[in-house]
Amino acid sequence: MKIPVILLSGFLGSGKTTLLLSLLKESKARDLNSGVVMNELGKRDVDGYILQEHTGASVEKLLDGCVCCSRKEELPKSLSVLLGRRPDVIYIELTGVADPEEIIKTIQESPLQERLTLHYSVAILDAENALEYSSRLSADKQLVRTLRRQLTSADLIVVNKSDLVEPETLWKIEKVARKQNAEAEIVFTHYSEINLTPLLSGIVPRELYAPVPQRTSQAFKGASLKKTYAEDGGVAVKEPHEERDASFSQVTAITLTYPQAGTSVPSREQLEAFFQKWDGSLLRAKGHVHLAEKEPVQLVQYAGMRTTWEPSRYPGLPYVVFIGMNLNEVQLAELWSALFKP
Template sequence: MAKIPVFVLSGFLGSGKTTLLKQLLQTCEGKEVTPAVLMNEIGKTDMDGEIILEKNKQQIIEKLLDGCICCSKKSEVADSIKKLLQQEPDVIFIELTGVANPEEVVDSLTEPELIDYLYLEKVITVLDGENVLEYNSIFESVRELVQTTRRQIEVADILIVNKVDLISESQKEKVRKVIKKQNAISPVYFTSYSEVDLDLLLADVKVITNKLSLQKNRHTHSHEEHKHRHNHDHKNNRSYSRINTITLNVNQQTKPAKIEKFLKKWRPNLLRAKGYIPLKEGCYLLQHVMKRTYLEPSEHKGRNYLVMIGVDLDRDVVESEWAKLNF
């Protein structure tokens, strides 16, 4: 069963994310690829969603208003994406508010009802070339915003510096240096009106011929299927997002201390981890954020698993170390 690719569009307010999204949707139409969109607005009015629907009344779209998708609206993300999946799209675009951290959204994609149906293809961060150098001073009184804009740069797979028609060559070079200091790996494109080679961004998106059927209690791919797909991807030099998720099966009663010790091995690349694990007392939801691990009783009746979410985690090494664990 083919999984649906998800593109996350990140970047501060007014950078040009919606302009890029409109162009992506037009390109999908030309490729006869069916896109779906999840839009998040921090206010109660959905301006961007209306702009998208103006162009195409048939566009598959879900909206989360009056809150940030990575905090107050996080619990609603899974339900919104499930609605999109029922429309059988070939690709999903998630446009974040300007104050959202991309990895928080990736966390939402690993919910039990979603994890078998989609995967993160790319995080694309759009930056306002005219103002990005001023963010530190503009947001000086709100340190969280400085950290958010930095994180949006750090975890991006593709960086688009927009509005270069409004800046000088010397300012452009300063922007390039700041970006490369925070993310030396990902390609940077300088644009006006978010115009970039969209065929490059969508190169791996294909029409899904075996459309998904969201069935209750559907089990995941077997380990053998996963292993085959993983090896096949490497042979084809498949380019996945730098934010990667690794799903580990938990087939026996576990000890939280051993899992916590295991997770500590992967710092600083590990951003967070979560999953449903069997303890002597029953099933528990485990959540690991930064240096802390939290456990709470769960009514989860499906399979037990642990998902690791990180930047450039080595899947083969992680899976090998996990296999050595003796609970």
């Protein structure tokens, strides 16, 4: 019996963790034992803690690097650990700058191919920012190529946050996606809400195991936007394979903590202004922060020039992970420290 693997890719802040949370909750409702490999660029775990807090899932965390390049050798080890826990399904959530084709190849070429099977590869796009990625990130040719491969390797493309843009923008996004992948199902949604039944089709608890049926096209109808737009006749563009060391060259992750006790903490407005001031070089920020002594800890997330907040029960010291293009760590740390007054 091979364990099905569902792969989630997509650029920073597109909505991968939100979709994974939904999948884990639905899996639990179906009495499925789920395993998760969570990969993060930063040295501190944010998304893995969110998953464990909300679902109690078994999570293997690969931090401080990308699992398709610098952390590539660790993936088989993490999968082996999860297999020892007898899962019914394994989810792999990649960093926003990971090449899923490399992950698929790693699974297919490792000894684990006898125990694992790729069930679905899902790519998630941020409708607000997807059309700007190629120009905004053009200085990092490796990253632009990686974002294309996220599309070419996908069985399903989820255009998330579609409620925040005009219908004309959705048409343009579909044209871009179709030029990279003419066969994948495309759905338009918000809050990563899609019909999960096709993704989990054929996956049952071990004692009820039966062969997984083949997927059928148009299986994802019933997502929050049921209508897909007409295809433009494009064909999938498959770039020739080439050896490369990384899926990006100019993206860095910097983790900054709160100073020791005795300093005042920044307000919500100050933190939001801090995220906005980096003139496009900051792509993503996330972490667990204190806003005032008596207020609860907050999970803060910044992506696409938007900041969201929600209460958190994180018990450790506050921190924020900053991910961006050519971030100046010294300057970032100095301005960060200036937010905290003695």
